[in-house]
Amino acid sequence: xxxxxxxxxxxxxxxxxxxxxxxxxxxxxxxxxxxxxxxxxxxxxxxxxxxxxxxxxxxxxxxxxxxxxxxxxxxxxxxxxxxxxxxxxxxxxxxxxxxxxxxxxxxxxxxxxxxxxxxxxxxxxxxxxxxxxxxxxxxxxxxxxxxxxxxxxxxxxxxxxxxxxxxxxxxxxxxxxxxxxxxxxxxxxxxxxxxxxxxxxxxxxxxxxxxxxxxxxxxxxxxxxxxxxxxxxxxxxxxxxxxxxxxxxxxxxxxxxxxxxxxxxx
Ligand code: ADP
Numbered sequence: 001x002x003x004x005x006x007x008x009x010x011x012x013x014x015x016x017x018x019x020x021x022x023x024x025x026x027x028x029x030x031x032x033x034x035x036x037x038x039x040x041x042x043x044x045x046x047x048x049x050x051x052x053x054x055x056x057x058x059x060x061x062x063x064x065x066x067x068x069x070x071x072x073x074x075x076x077x078x079x080x081x082x083x084x085x086x087x088x089x090x091x092x093x094x095x096x097x098x099x100x101x102x103x104x105x106x107x108x109x110x111x112x113x114x115x116x117x118x119x120x121x122x123x124x125x126x127x128x129x130x131x132x133x134x135x136x137x138x139x140x141x142x143x144x145x146x147x148x149x150x151x152x153x154x155x156x157x158x159x160x161x162x163x164x165x166x167x168x169x170x171x172x173x174x175x176x177x178x179x180x181x182x183x184x185x186x187x188x189x190x191x192x193x194x195x196x197x198x199x200x201x202x203x204x205x206x207x208x209x210x211x212x213x214x215x216x217x218x219x220x221x222x223x224x225x226x227x228x229x230x231x232x233x234x235x236x237x238x239x240x241x242x243x244x245x246x247x248x249x250x251x252x253x254x255x256x257x258x259x260x261x262x263x264x265x266x
Contacts, residue, residue: 043214047090047228051083058083086226093230097213100153100237108150108242114191114262115144117151118177121158125166129173134166139176145191147264153238160231161195161258167225168218169197170255179264185245189264196257202250210248211236235260 058076066072122138129136158175165173174196183190202210206217214229216222222229235258239246242262250256 040213044090044094047214048087051086054083055080082226086228089226090228090230093228093234096156097230097234097237100234100241103150104237104241106241107148108153109148110151111146112149112151112154113144113146114154114193115140115177117155118158118175118193121155121162122175125159125162128163129166132166133171134169135172136162136166137172137174139174141177141179145177145179145264147191147262149242149262150238153241157235157238157260158193158195160235161260164231165195165197165199165256165258167227168221168256169199171198173197183245183261183263186243186261186263188266190244190261191264192259192261194257194259196255198255201252201254201256202248203252204250207248207250211246 058080062073062076066076118138118140122136126136162173162175174194176194176196178192178194180190180192182188202217206215209215210217211232213233216227216229236246239260239262244260244262247259247261248256249259
C-alpha cells in the first residue's frame, strides 16, 4: 500500500529559526529544480526521438525496397501512422501537464456533478473497453455527488485511470463512488472514487515512483500499448489542484485500486 499525499505543506514550517539552514536549503532546492528540469528535457527528447527515428527509417524503406511492393507499403504506412499518433499523444499530454501545473494555485470554482461525470467518462471509454474484452461496472451509490472543481480536468483524471485499468488490467474494471463524512487526512467530508481492476497488479518497488513523469513499471508493455508515461503525473497534479489525495493499492497477481479522494463543500 502506498499513498501519495498531495496536500500542500506550508514551506516555512520545517525551516524555522535557522538563516544558515535556509540558505543551504535554497541552494540545494535550486540545484534540485535545475537537475529536474534537465532530466525532464532529456526524457522528452528521448521520448520524441524514438518515434521520429522509426519514422525516418520507414521513409527510407519506402523510398527504396518497399517502393514496388504495395502490401509492404501499406504495412509500413500504418506503422508510421502509429508512430505519428504516439508523438501526437505525447505532445498532447505535455501540454495538459503544462496547463495543469500553471493553474495549480488557482482554485477551480465550477459546480461539478461527479456522478454524471463518471457515467459520461465510462460511456466514452466503452469502445476501448469492448475492443480489449473488458467489462466495466459503475457503482454510483444512491444520491448524486456534487462538488466544486474543474470539470474537464476531473474528466481527464478518470479517463487516465480508466484507460490504465483497461490497458493493464484483466477482464473487469469497477468504478465505485462513495462519500465519507470526515476523511482522517483531509479533515472534511469527501467523495471517493475507486478505479479497481483485476489485472496483474504492480510490484511494490514501483509504487513510490509511479506518479513521476515518464516512470513506467513495465516499460515495454507501456510503449507497446502506446502509453506516454505521463498519465499518472497528470492525475497527481489535477488531484492536488483540487486539494485531494491519490492512493494506490496493488497486489501482484490480484489487481490494482487507484483511489481519488476529493473534498466536498462544507
Ligand atoms: P503510461 O502512459 O505508461 O500508461 P501512466 O503514468 O499512466 O503512464 O502510468 C505509469 C505506469 O504505471 C504504467 O506504465 C504502468 O506500468 C503502471 N500502471 C498504471 N496503471 C496501472 C494498472 N491499473 N495496472 C498495472 N499497472 C499500471
